[in-house]
Amino acid sequence: MPSIQWFPGHMNSGRKKAAENMAITDVLIEVVDARLPAASSNPLIDELRKFRQRPCLKLLNKADIADPAATKVWLDHYNGIPGLKAMAVSFKKQSDMAKVVGWCRSLAPTRGSPDKQLRMMIMGIPNVGKSTLMNGLLGRKVAAVGDEPAVTKSVQRLEIDNSHVVLDTPGLMWPKIELESDGYMLAASHAIGTNAVLEDEVAYFLGNLLLKRYPGLVASRYGFDIAGLDGVSLVEKIATKRAWRKKGGALDIEKAAMALLKDYRTGVTGNISLETPQSREAMIAEKRAA
Numbered sequence: 008m009p010s011i012q013w014f015p016g017h018m019n020s021g022r023k024k025a026a027e028n029m030a031i032t033d034v035l036i037e038v039v040d041a042r043l044p045a046a047s048s049n050p051l052i053d054e055l056r057k058f059r060q061r062p063c064l065k066l067l068n069k070a071d072i073a074d075p076a077a078t079k080v081w082l083d084h085y086n087g088i089p090g091l092k093a094m095a096v097s098f099k100k101q102s103d104m105a106k107v108v109g110w111c112r113s114l115a116p117t118r119g120s121p122d123k124q125l126r127m128m129i130m131g132i133p134n135v136g137k138s139t140l141m142n143g144l145l146g147r148k149v150a151a152v153g154d155e156p157a158v159t160k161s162v163q164r165l166e167i168d169n170s171h172v173v174l175d176t177p178g179l180m181w182p183k184i185e186l187e188s189d190g191y192m193l194a195a196s197h198a199i200g201t202n203a204v205l206e207d208e209v210a211y212f213l214g215n216l217l218l219k220r221y222p223g224l225v226a227s228r229y230g231f232d233i234a235g236l237d238g239v240s241l242v243e244k245i246a247t248k249r250a251w252r253k254k255g256g257a258l259d260i261e262k263a264a265m266a267l268l269k270d271y272r273t274g275v276t277g278n279i280s281l282e283t284p285q286s287r288e289a290m291i292a293e294k295r296a297a
């Protein structure tokens with residue numbers, strides 16, 4: 008696959024502000040995408056947390072469309088790390104959102120009164136659900152929630168009630184692309200804007216991954232035999248089966264690629280996780296060996 012330049016050069020522009028805000032934070036809430044928890048985190052968050060010795064609630068959001076078996080493995084993995092509490096959530100559910108403050112209180116038991124407010128900061132890469140959580144915690148709309156990355160921009164410090172405060176957007180971080188597959192996984196999951204990459208390359212990557220990890224779901228979603236297919240031929244077959252053609256008669260590959268991506272992004276294909284701790288270890292080992 009070609010090497011893609013995912014970002015311009017300002018990936019860590021939020022670093023200084025995040026470090027300043029960490030000093031006035033009791034509990035850090037890191038939101039990641041449950042379908043790709045490592046690729047959708049930024050190691051800087053962990054670095055800052057350790058430097059300031061702040062506990063962290065790591066929320067694996069969008070668990071409603073992730074693979075529950077993979078999510079469980081990730082939770083066991085993260086919950087073995089000191090200073091970290093990891094939980095799987097779906098911010099589509101008000102009942103999950105309602106638990107977040109209690110989890111934060113358990114990490115900072117001396118805080119959470121009018122004299123000693125519990126100060127929480129939400130951090131995460133674009134499109135993981137930070138604004139949705141913010142709105143849910145505050146019970147009102149304070150930040151634009153949209154399906155396009157990086158809608159959240161300005162800094163906000165907001166009271167949930169007189170004992171609980173939440174800082175919002177200084178926590179916007181760009182993902183750190185440690186492995187090339189991270190870039191593809193993030194693009195497939197819409198954490199990286201669609202204009203930044205070639206969507207069909209991303210669809211081929213996703214197709215290969217889905218065929219390997221979830222062949223049954225792919226077969227039942229598209230209703231054809233998938234034996235012997237790879238990402239490219241899967242996309243072609245979707246276009247052929249649906250008779251998607253451009254003017255002049257050529258197969259409309261872009262349309263089929265978009266359909267594959269959209270089905271994954273919206274959870275229509277099924278409950279899918281793109282990585283596990285084991286698959287990530289294997290990718291890292293492969294990179295070292297190369």
Ligand code: GDP
Nearest residue numbers: 069097098099133134135136137138139152153
């Ligand atoms: P932010 O960029 O991190 O602030 O992310 P947003 O809060 O704007 O959410 C990004 C997109 O993910 C929106 O389309 C949300 O509706 C969607 N979203 C947020 N939480 C969940 C969830 O738990 N499950 C699903 N399926 N979608 C979610």
